[in-house]
Amino acid sequence: MVKRKNLVRNAKGPTVPAAVLELAGLSGTSLTFMAGKSERMVCSYQDVFDEMMKRGQHLVDRGLKKGDKVAIILPNPEDFVLTFLGAMAVGIVPVPMYPPLSLGKLDSYIDTSAKILDVSEAKALITDSKMKSILWSLVDSVKTLNDLFTVDKLEKPFPKNHSYSFSVDDLVAQDLAFLQFTSGSTSTPKGVIVTHGSLLANLDGIMNVGLKIDENDVAVSWLPLYHDMGLIGFMLAPVWYGVPTVYIPPLDFIKQPSRWMKAMNDYKGTIAFAPNFAYALATRRTKAEKLEQWDLSRVKVLGCGAEPNHPETLQNFLDHFAPSGLREKALLPTYGMAEATLAVSFVGLDEKMKVDYVDAEVYQSKKIANPVDNDTQKSLEFVSCGRAFPEHRLSIIDEDGKELPERHVGQILFEGPSITPGYFKEKEKTAQTFTDKGLLTGDLGYLADGELYVTGRMKDIIILNGRNYDPQSIEWVVQEIDGIRKGNVVGFSVPGTHSEHLVIVAEVKDDIDGEDLQNTIRSTVKEELFLSPNDILLVPRGSLPKTSSGKLQRRKTRQQFIDGVLGFEGVRNFESKGKRLTLAKHVAKSTLSQVRHGIKSKTAKLFSRR
Numbered sequence: 001m002v003k004r005k006n007l008v009r010n011a012k013g014p015t016v017p018a019a020v021l022e023l024a025g026l027s028g029t030s031l032t033f034m035a036g037k038s039e040r041m042v043c044s045y046q047d048v049f050d051e052m053m054k055r056g057q058h059l060v061d062r063g064l065k066k067g068d069k070v071a072i073i074l075p076n077p078e079d080f081v082l083t084f085l086g087a088m089a090v091g092i093v094p095v096p097m098y099p100p101l102s103l104g105k106l107d108s109y110i111d112t113s114a115k116i117l118d119v120s121e122a123k124a125l126i127t128d129s130k131m132k133s134i135l136w137s138l139v140d141s142v143k144t145l146n147d148l149f150t151v152d153k154l155e156k157p158f159p160k161n162h163s164y165s166f167s168v169d170d171l172v173a174q175d176l177a178f179l180q181f182t183s184g185s186t187s188t189p190k191g192v193i194v195t196h197g198s199l200l201a202n203l204d205g206i207m208n209v210g211l212k213i214d215e216n217d218v219a220v221s222w223l224p225l226y227h228d229m230g231l232i233g234f235m236l237a238p239v240w241y242g243v244p245t246v247y248i249p250p251l252d253f254i255k256q257p258s259r260w261m262k263a264m265n266d267y268k269g270t271i272a273f274a275p276n277f278a279y280a281l282a283t284r285r286t287k288a289e290k291l292e293q294w295d296l297s298r299v300k301v302l303g304c305g306a307e308p309n310h311p312e313t314l315q316n317f318l319d320h321f322a323p324s325g326l327r328e329k330a331l332l333p334t335y336g337m338a339e340a341t342l343a344v345s346f347v348g349l350d351e352k353m354k355v356d357y358v359d360a361e362v363y364q365s366k367k368i369a370n371p372v373d374n375d376t377q378k379s380l381e382f383v384s385c386g387r388a389f390p391e392h393r394l395s396i397i398d399e400d401g402k403e404l405p406e407r408h409v410g411q412i413l414f415e416g417p418s419i420t421p422g423y424f425k426e427k428e429k430t431a432q433t434f435t436d437k438g439l440l441t442g443d444l445g446y447l448a449d450g451e452l453y454v455t456g457r458m459k460d461i462i463i464l465n466g467r468n469y470d471p472q473s474i475e476w477v478v479q480e481i482d483g484i485r486k487g488n489v490v491g492f493s494v495p496g497t498h499s500e501h502l503v504i505v506a507e508v509k510d511d512i513d514g515e516d517l518q519n520t521i522r523s524t525v526k527e528e529l530f531l532s533p534n535d536i537l538l539v540p541r542g543s544l545p546k547t548s549s550g551k552l553q554r555r556k557t558r559q560q561f562i563d564g565v566l567g568f569e570g571v572r573n574f575e576s577k578g579k580r581l582t583l584a585k586h587v588a589k590s591t592l593s594q595v596r597h598g599i600k601s602k603t604a605k606l607f608s609r610r
Helices: 016-023 045-061 077-090 103-120 129-135 196-210 228-241 250-255 258-266 276-284 311-324 360-366 427-433 471-479 514-529 554-563 576-596 602-609
Strands: 029-035 039-044 069-072 093-096 124-127 147-150 176-181 191-195 219-221 245-247 271-274 301-304 331-336 343-346 355-359 379-383 393-397 410-415 439-448 451-457 462-464 467-469 484-495 500-508 535-539
Touching: 016 045, 016 077, 016 196, 016 228, 029 045, 029 077, 039 045, 045 077, 069 077, 069 103, 077 093, 077 176, 077 228, 077 245, 093 103, 103 129, 103 176, 103 191, 124 129, 129 147, 191 196, 196 228, 196 343, 219 228, 219 258, 228 245, 228 271, 250 258, 258 271, 258 276, 258 311, 276 311, 276 484, 311 331, 311 379, 355 360, 360 379, 360 467, 379 451, 393 439, 427 439, 462 484, 462 500, 467 471, 471 484, 471 500, 471 514, 484 554, 500 514, 500 554, 514 535
Parallel strands: 029 245, 069 093, 069 124, 093 176, 124 147, 219 245, 219 271, 271 301, 301 331, 500 535
Antiparallel strands: 029 039, 176 191, 331 343, 355 379, 393 410, 410 439, 439 451, 462 467, 484 500
């Protein structure tokens, strides 16, 4: 491992591609890509450097130059990592985008993709042969997009001792490293400008301060690489510090969640991160008899972030994997966001998960987090997300921007060199979020003994009878009821005759008596939270709208409920006939686009003969 300190401030300081060049001279395994149950591909540092340079040169040869934007839609981790690094090496700006997650939602996916490509001003789109057949229509939909090609075009080797037309040393801290589009959990995705300078400031905080990495560390990740936690935390950070990393395809984890901890055992992993829902999945779907066969005592950090941390979910995970030797202090709640590059705060490595019990009545009526001794009385539970990194600062402010004292709930304000310059081509939204005082996160929280407790999103807050309720406090109660799919509950309010009405929407398991379950939800919420839901809607699996990273979209759920279309986007289109028709429509559009642009393909040839 190559440890780098005090280098991120240099005007012409190192960048991630420069780090790959430095690592190329070292021996050892760099990246391991798993595929299926037994297949894997192992890359040395030299392999990564060679592929980065080769792919970068191919991009230049296709007419792309420094500053141009290139979108990347590659489900395969190996293809994504090497192509992303190749673009960075040239100074071409990668725009990571998520692949279609469901054929039933393909119309919505194409619309969103077109918007991202248009906003980013992408000149080219790189994908694979499977995705190409449905994505080519985007070339006709986006005015700046003039090239779509498959990743195999970047794999052709150059002659030995080939002279490259670019140098990684030409990159500087102020250069745009990539555009990270936000997940869109509360609004339309926005392109966050990530420079090499803000990126390396955050990587230094994550790896040196937060994780205190050393030569024994091995990272294991199933996280999607188009999302900032996977991209920055488990691709760019390990590459920058030379930490060996094992990649599990995201869909492999979703299909078989036990593969995550099995990989930690098999590869002697020490570091992994995931959202709250992944810990629930791994706990439920890892059989107890496997646990004694694994050794998780080497695990140093299991980070948890990207969504509110549920204390019970995290504690259940610790208890379930304790027979494998998992240490209680290994769990590390964190807080971060794309606008801060990634990480904002970490809990100390030598600290156990800290849960704060606060008086619910005072919290909801006065926005003050008064501590109580335990949870025997009506209380709310929040998990500490730790402290900000050195050279960074966290504070809590009220609606007028005034800083609040400890245990007063308000908007979280973040300051420091990790803050990105703003949103690409969004001056007004940038001015609203990136202020002279710091980054307005849009999240609610409070400080206690200097530690941050995140309580929810400002835009998601539910106001009933003059009191504030965080939706997740309602959702967590409901998801524990038998018949409800955990992590698939949304609470929100809608205008009523005299005041706001509470609505709860929950996905249910099969063969459930809906009326009985509604009565159970109503009585449980009333008993636990002293609230009376006005509407309870039970929907099938896959009905709730989510972001590409798996976050529930509360505002979209609310709007679909108001419009009377909740559940139509996913469930009805999941029927086989509907899926086939939707797929055929987009294949036809893409084929016609290829014909218009003179692209030769088997399907395009058939159309051109008619």
